[in-house]
Amino acid sequence: MNKETSTPPTIVGLPQEVPADTFFSRINRRHLIGAALILLGLLSTALLITVIVQAKHRRQNNTNNVVNSYCVNRGCLSAATHQLNFMDPTAFADRCTDFYKYACGGWQQTHPIQSFDTERTILNDIIARRDVDIERLLDSSISRGSQKSWERKVKTYYTECVDDYARVLDSGKAMIDLISDRDTVDGWFLIDNSVPGASQDTLLKPQTIFTQMSHIHGDLGTNAVFGLRVRFDDTDLNIKRLEFYPSGLTLEITDYLQNDPVSQNHLSAYRTFISEVLTLLTKDAGINDGNLYDRISTVLDDILFVEKILAEARQKSLNNGDKTTLLTLKQMSDAYICDFVELMGYELGDPSVVSGITLVYVTNKIYFDEVFAFLSKNNDPTVARRIHNYMRWRIIQTYIEDLSYNYVHAYRIFLNNYYTYTLHSTNEAYCTREVIRRFPLAIHRLYTMNSTKNSNTIETVQKIFDALKTALKKYINEQATWMPDETTKAIARQKIDALTAAIGYASIASNDERLDDYYERFAVETNSHLENAYGYHRFHAWTILNSLLNPNQLDHWDLFETRTSRLFDYIAMFNRLFVIASAMDEPLVNTEWPWAVNMGSLGVLLAQKLFASIDGPEGRVHAANGTQTSDWWSTSTENAYNTSRRCITNYYVRDVQNLSYNVYGTQVLVRLAGEPFSPTTLRHIGALRFAYTTLKENDQIKSLKMPGTNLTNEQTFFLAYAQTQCYKRDELLQLVATQLGRYDERTALNAALVHMPEFSETFQCKPKDNQCF
Template sequence: MMSNKGYKHTHLEEDEASESSAPGALDFETGVVVRSSVFSWQRKTLLERILIVLCSLLILTVLIMAIVLATKDSSPHTDHKVSQLEKLQICKECGNIIPVIKTNYTKKCPTPTPVTASPSPSCPKPSPVCVTPACVTVAASIYNAMDTTADPCNDFYQYACGGWVDSHPIPSGHSRWGTFNVLWQENQIVMKKVIEKPLNKSSSLAELKAQKYYKSCMDQNKTIEKLGAKPAMEFLTGIGTWPLLTESKSLDIQGILEKIKAYGIGALFVFWVGVDDRNSTANILQIDQGGLGLPERQYYLNESDRKVLNAYLEYMTKVGVLMGGEENMTRKHMQNVIAFETELANITVPSEDRRDEEKIYHKISISDLQNMAPFIDWMKFFGKMMSVTNITLTADEPIVSFSSDFLRKMSALVTDKLRTEEGRRTLHNYLLWHVVSSLTSYLSKPFRNAKKILTEALSGTTGGEDLWRYCITDTDDVVGMALGAMFVREAFKGDSKEKAEKMVNEIKDAFKKNLPNLSWMDDETRQAAREKASAVIDLIGFPSYINNHTLLNKEYEDLNVTSEEYFQNNIRNMLFVVKKDLQTLRSKPKKNEWEMTPPTVNAYYTPTKNEIVFPAGILQAPFYDIEFPKSLNFGAMGVVMGHELTHGFDDQGREFDKYGNLHPWWNNQSIINFQSRAQCITDQYSQYKLGDNHVKGKQTLGENIADNGGLKAAYHAYNYWLSQNGEEKPLPALNLSHKQLFFLGFAQVWCSTSTKEADHLQILTDPHSPAIYRVIGTLSNSKEFAELYNCPVNSRMNPEKKCEVW
């Protein structure tokens, strides 16, 4: 599979949003937990907005009448006790709403008199409360998500999200459910609306291709079901015989690899064209370890994960039988394939040991690669791959290897297998299995159902989602910029892009202003860090070219799509993606190139471009809404922006300079000090447990540094905004200041539920910490949080020892 190494695009959330929708997706995986699922003012029609306002006024009128009735027989100065649920006190004389400051609140109102246009001077002057529809609705949503019986100084995640978790069971077809998922579902509804509309003459050809692809996936004529295994069988004839189906003693491993890699199939290794880490102005061939059918090497090696390995065997056997194999013989062949993959797993380097870019980057030539891994003719291989372009290679062509040790051992392993008939048969079955497994999502229902046993073992997912949702996500994967153009026109209007741009700049400024406070950093390195932060490129919403039909059409001009050939559409797309990637080898990297589609609920940082990207899909509630108080926008989207910015200074990002080049730009003592503080983060998160597993502090280090740095930068930016604009009106029904709401808004973005299998999978594979520890770990390092919530020293949320990098 053509692939980029994980850190190349450091995401906010690992594929949570697309969990069970896209072929092969695990889950960013990347909705609207507490707030957006209830309210999104920008998406309301004019009539809906009028009705909301009228309803809000009616509610206030009812509250006033209730107070009138409650005080009718009272003495002039009767205390009105306000319970936990009665968060507002209304002084009838002045028509004022007084926010509750304490849970057990007592307030004396003047003697009840008729409401007058001009309030009496004797009426106590309350703090103003925000009673706009957005404020009323978001306050209620925040409160409903909380568990106010929980001690915020012991477990802020339970305090912030307990109510949400109790009221949001995991839907069928998902292994986790949270804010990213809910927002993605809302975005799916928008995409469904626009893609099912009849296109007019002003629509682009690219958008027409998106609509055709979606129709082919929906398969109203049942073409996919009628064809069954036939498309895959025909495809295999172009690759070669499969010993599982037809006895074959010979194996042309060179020829098979040349054929399957043209489709981006990831057997044995992965390669791609990408920006050279040491020269961000040039693209270069890159190669890395790969070839496992399961998402993590430990599933092969840990006896405790035997259930997953058994489910993998059942999946493989079912697919083999559907392709025409005899069951017992198919099972035997697949057991040998798993044994071979287990050998690959043994030589695969764990992800947590690959975080130091300086150590794993090795620029060699194709000739060097031939000496390192001589199991195939690499010049012949790359020549065949580049035949779809006009580019000619020589043996001196540079290539970056990120897994030289693996490639040596893999070559030796394959060479050993090629010496025996049984070994050749196993290798042959392994290669063809990876071909077939990459196609099952595009075949009939029995093939798709065959994978359910593996999906359930890996993530605890049962059932399935609506076909249209699967097809929307699939269309976004294949022709996402065309679908994104339609999405943006429908859902991303007004000045959202400009306002988000302003917030990014505020976060950058706050990050830079904090640098002088870092006593562990020397002045020279501090100045270089300031320059790097200033040089960060930010891309907001969507790439501008998608609004230009000529440019958008050019994006997909080499991709042929029909409305009746779902399988063939995907075969053509596999070829299209590989060719498009290889054609960039002699091109200069584009600094403003997008790697995510506009509807995506996620964000990322790319170190070789020093670039942060925030698609339109995430610039919505609960992350961002222009109608929300700034405390919530800074606490949610502001932290996201700070998170991505801080990735430029985490344990991997810090190795790249402001131009995106990998080279040392830190003084030695600052490196030592950084590593010491980073170790504090590693040790802290390694103590957290999810089920029976400890969080991998080393594997999640970069994301944890980004979470902590992002929260700090966003909070400082909010404080600066307050100094320029003054205090915001309190939200009704909440006994919280806006500074407290900042932290609550941050926490509620991560409200989620998940299966124990999904938790285990996340611990093994995800560079992000589990949601609960993204909240608890980050906030327990914040002095400001502890002060605002009055947490005693050495309480769980306010440990005396805190970890701080940025």
């Protein structure tokens, strides 16, 4: 067996030193031409002979030929450098049982958890790097400085947010003036009842629930009792409706309802925080009467009393499997002691857009029934005081980080005590996060117009999506043994055929004039961040109105922004994959990297999202056109899938058995149950499988190895995916997650790979007898 060899390419461009008076200096142009023709003839003859010999050799040895060529272009060298920095080559011997260690061992040694965090992941690092870039851009000079300019508004908002911590010391007084305004909130028991002879048990100025909601919820954008947003109609994607959802709690539900040490510590930290903030407010208000501390205690108890009522209602709703209900605003008004037609008309700033027959979504109706039954007792003086104090506290809680530094400091100390570790956050970092969260369209425009990197990313991601879509359909036809019946496969194929991708961002975010118009109603000042924060909440109310009137203006990206993923996600009601192209960066994708690396990293992550279109809870109840339907899986498919699910569950229970965590110096073992995590593992296996098919069918450099790692393209594919799973996490945090059935990336990765014969063959591992899926 002959081995083909290759010599390094000649390095061109280096100066050559040739003696001035030599034989070479006397050769003229005619001599050179003649010699070149002779040499060319000899080379042509040699090349012809070589081709004939090689062709004969390949015919005789086509099954045994070994190619050891390496890909040495810039993309391969870049990708190999990245992979080498992440991996631990010394762990190669354990690749079959702990591929994670081999793939991520180097990354774990060089990427510590930051002091203000509890975990570190690849995706979070990408977001963090992007946030740093955005912070720099927000701090740069304004290029479009007109009054209407979106750029001027968001940069001014950011600047005032940062500067106010240092120079504005009386924003607490401004908040008190806002609460005392007779035309809006009209006072607070904490302050009003400081006058001589005032009752310390009842309100001087009682208000109806409607009055308090209209000003506190409507004017100030405070989520007290419930929150308000928009969602697409389940049956018509050209219509958006208002949606009411439970809101108004600061802590987790369990913190109010359970007596375990953790919950009690959380509640204690919260009580301290409330007391400190109430003390700061009374100091800024100049209140120091003899009943002050008793009144602070009363307000504190009232806040916790009402929040516990809300927590109990939320828990009851969850325990009873409460689902979203479609009601008219008149039905809400009749059920909940409040004119919701008038309230929504007031909050949206346009009474004409709503009426008694306007249909709205109410999530967790049991919660609303329970809470408004309590609010209906507002005629009772004690209940009225409790509701009154809770409502005003929610204003403070909403704007706490928009006040002066002493309030912000109290809030950060509360967070430190709540999470039991120090949260370090600079003013710049906080303000950057706020601007990103509140003005996503403007931020996307700011980022893309100032960045030239990844200019071809959209084309690369589109190519990956197109290949995955084709491979997923082939997977359904040829490999999805868990989907045995043709009826279910036919629906799955219909969904795949109708799959679309939105890569980039909303079109409005690429046009300055359209953005200027969109942000026209957002007013920003250069002298008060609190005023700007208040202005944002009024602008946010307008965005809800605008979304109702123009449901498709943002190309459905507004719904994507409500998802937990900030980079990419599949949304079943559109049967569409959303990818923010500007955030696509190494190590997920590089336009110069070879196909094996891009498909193994970003490709598999997107494949997991696409796989959810056929196996996810949302995917199973949405048709190809996105409309909601009954579960389209047949009984035979569900039974076959559950067989695979039980197989994976048994693997976790019998093979892995338990995971160990070092919590404050003590080793704690957690016994694995396999549920509810097994469907996630099945999705990982399925996604890897059809993405691997994509690699095999589309790779243009199949025969080349990666330099440095010495891995084949197939091996590089699996390594690329594994390196998207590198992580570090606080042991206690992961222990709790494991107990809840959310396993760590290392466990999940190794479980998926051990059940893939493709991986076993590629890395010469003994295949598992039962592949499960």
